[in-house]
Amino acid sequence: MACDSHAARRYNGVCCTPTVDGGPMKDTLSAVNCGNCSVRRLCLPADLSAEEIDRLEEITGKRRMLRAGETLYRAGDPFANLYAIRSGSFKSTVIATDGDTQVTHFALPGELLGLDAYSGRMHSTFAEALEDSSVCVLPFAQLESLAQEVPALQHQIYTIFSEELKKENEALLLLGKRSAETRMAALLINISSRYARRGYSATAFVLSMPRTDIANYLGLTAETVSRLLSKFQREKLIAVRGREVEILDLIALSELAGTHCSYEDAGG
Amino acid sequence: MACDSHAARRYNGVCCTPTVDGGPMKDTLSAVNCGNCSVRRLCLPADLSAEEIDRLEEITGKRRMLRAGETLYRAGDPFANLYAIRSGSFKSTVIATDGDTQVTHFALPGELLGLDAYSGRMHSTFAEALEDSSVCVLPFAQLESLAQEVPALQHQIYTIFSEELKKENEALLLLGKRSAETRMAALLINISSRYARRGYSATAFVLSMPRTDIANYLGLTAETVSRLLSKFQREKLIAVRGREVEILDLIALSELAGTHCSYEDAGG
């Protein structure tokens, strides 16, 4: 809660956190350097040797910077790259034939975007930056070839796929069986534990998404989300001020959520 | 609807369908033979050469037969194998810390079970046979080694992972945004298109799961599911008799579901 609200909304990688990058928005085409990336242990390089990381860096041609609200890819776009989030955050959405959309995922640094596009060679989801963000661009054809030669990399790709499936199962549990209150608590706990894993505070953070996105993700309305946050505040579980959240009673909130925040740590 | 109800409930691979196997329950330890398996084009062997399929068969040691209600694996079991469904059907469930369960998936022949267990080396879900079923046992360590040598196999594994992610996104859309009626219609269309892809009738089939499982999967109650099926019947969209379903107006039902049954064909 000590950070400047404006900067925090714009660039989570800068506020409340050990610095992730040198600075935002100026190295669009600079080479990727996994070695000094703060989220490397959550990302593809996890468990790779120094030499293997060098080979990985050779194929990850460049970074891309996105402003808040910019779209990384759209459903229907041809699939060419995976994107590893270096800083910032994204929302993934699917769109129904009637135009209805559903937020399926909030993605944080270290996570890979675009995995679902492999089959069919076409993106089936949208990815939009929630704040100013940067991603590493990973041409998948080259990544696939390299994985053929480097078992540790293939292993890590399987692991990431598998983690994603696990996370989606948890999301289904949340949407299928839980009350609005439980869902809201579970999201806060989830975000908290993911920030913690990235070296940020587990109890004070800035939500990078508007209430409408939270509501959509949780299968609720923005009004209900707002009421629940107010209720949690009245009950001294959290303190909220706009998008700034401080968790005052992590244990009680975890119990409300019905999880022990262990399932979801690898980022998602 | 012309099939014997008892047999159908017990062994979907026998009723309403081109025969999948020689016969149920007698070849527990026989070698896998992908070449004559009716779902090979939906399964790992898709796009593999004859020689590559031979190598795949070498590592898939055996089949396993399960009676209706038997459990293939439980959350917490160590991860050793993937399972390719040869005949029958399964439900996957996750269980919350408070004991609450959620059905996340109904799996049909050609689909792989256990993918989410790769990371963490432990199953995080339960898989239970909904009817008498058979699976091919795939020791994952060997599969992984083989994929390292056979690009087409690695490709297919990525494809299956990616398809699973896409399917889960669709499921999230269903649970997050849709009315009970839409969910029920979408499930019927989904099952219909999956049966069709496997050479079964798209309009007449036997649901292998009880109403409670359908309700749980859709985030509803069994009573609501029952009421909706009755309503669809009154509206001449379907005819229902117990678990036997005949779709009378596939187009109207698809419109209700808000999908064009294209997204989900690879089985899930």
Place this chain on the structure above:
DNA sequence: GTGGTGACTTGATATGCATCAAGAGCCCTC
């Protein structure tokens, strides 16, 4: 056949969350 058990159906009532509506706070522009 007869009785028991579990799956399913149908109806009456309750309730959690959506919807509708109004207003407050914050940020950006000029």
Place this chain on the structure above:
DNA sequence: GAGGGCTCTTGATGCATATCAAGTCACCAC
């Protein structure tokens, strides 16, 4: 620093679906 437009909050009301409660049907054991 005043005005406009978002985002967010809060309140009143309504409805979709859950819950509770019988009752029916099908299958299985004896």
